[in-house]
Amino acid sequence: MRMHARYLLPIAVVVALAQIGVLASMIMDRAAILRDGREVVLEVLPVDPRDLLRGDYVRLTYNISSIPAEMFAGADSAESGIVYVRLKPGEGGIWQPIAARFGQPLAAAPAPDEVDIRGTTYTRDLENVRIVGVDYGIERFYVPEGEGRPIEENLRERTFRMAVAVGQDGTAQIKAFFDGETLIYREPLY
């Protein structure tokens, strides 16, 4: 215990630096996706208004949040709940899903104008399922306290678009938020 007491301050500093390191590495990971990730543009869909605002973020869904079951390749087990979806730019610059697979990325490498994005699903079995709901970890847009309501109102009136950065492993990261063609928010690196 006496030994422990003598080294307590250095130990405490090491603990603090370890925790700060964990937080810093989280920030670095996200900044790396923003900096180096492929950019795809998605359409933000109107959300059931009751579910739109929870606390101080706006809940969002996208044109790729519901994937038709027939788009899934092979008979992979859905147990992991992880889904890879291949995107390709479509009409008006909005990226659309073209194929999907449970558990691992699609066998064929994506073409130069395609991007694989990773998401999670609650669907565990494709039988009798027509639509697979997929979350990509970009379904929330945090706003300063009390500023959620106006955004929610506008979302119901106009079409919004989201530029999303996709990392090497398919992790998605919100990059820029557009009201029609107008940029309303750009995520800084840090």
Added chain:
Amino acid sequence: MAGYLNTLRKDVMRWRTSGLIDEQTASAIVLDAETHHRGGFSFGSVLAILAATLVGAAILLLVAANWEAIPRLARVAMIFVVILAGYAGGALFMRRGQSAFAEGLWLIAAVAFGAGIALVGQMYHLSGDEADALLVWCGGTALAAAALRSGPLTAGAVLLAGAWMLYLTLESGRDIPLLYPLVAAGIWLVSIWTASIVARHLTLLSLMLFAGLAFIEFEALWIAILLAAVSAAVFAFAAFLPATADRLSGMGGGLAVQGLLGFIAGMSIVQFDLYEGSYFLLVAIVVFAAIVAALLAEGRENRALRWLAYAGFIYQLGFVYTMLLGSMLGTSGFFLAAGLSLALLAWLIGRIEKRIAAERPRRAEEGA
């Protein structure tokens, strides 16, 4: 544990007046108890922990408010400073022997770590990662608890682990983390190193919660039976090998209380599951018998266990009556039955207490 000191002072006074011990021995005993009776309950440390909890909540809310007056990088820097200052400042207080302030500052630093995780999630608009965030927070807190030998941080790590387990289970479409007993075992090891009894109690409670949730998830009765059987074994271990049990768990009479609690919890699940079948009354008789057996085995020395046994007995009584007879008898019949049962209960408890009182002097004579 001011209660213990008060009781001791009264006892010493009585021994002094009855001539059992002399004045010198009397004051020596009280002085010894006062100087050596550390740990336990201290208003200073309790208030320090409460203060730290409030400051921690303030930090969490400041992050949640997403206040734009402070640029987000400044908020990150602020969190980093609180973490560093909290851990280092706590270490300095601990070296000066002011453990209450030390634990309080460490707690604030650990909360700031969690606030930092939330802040990163907010900065980059992450969603769906709450369970992972709780697990990282729990890991960081357990690491700090082990490195700094902090009891309150160990208890904090248990609470975060329990929150993680609960979050995964209750969030629709996710599964109960089957690895939770391993996480609990890991934190138990930390609690041995940090000598945190509170953390062990919380760990056992969280394991009971885990068993209950696993039962709901899998609808498998054997999980509840396993909970009751393991708890009964823990109780038997604590009651019949008290010295070994205390050496291994450090929980004293608390281990037997947890054993009885787990047994009643497990058997209650069995009863809820079987309440329409013919086994219901059989299970109820087993539970009644077990409670009385627990009372006779351990109730003599263990006040907490005695109260738990009484509470469990009354709860069982209500349970059996509402489930088995409530639909058959009219309201007046129920009141009559309940009244007679309570009279029986009073008579039984009175008998047991008399027996406990009668055995005390006999045991003292045996000891002399």
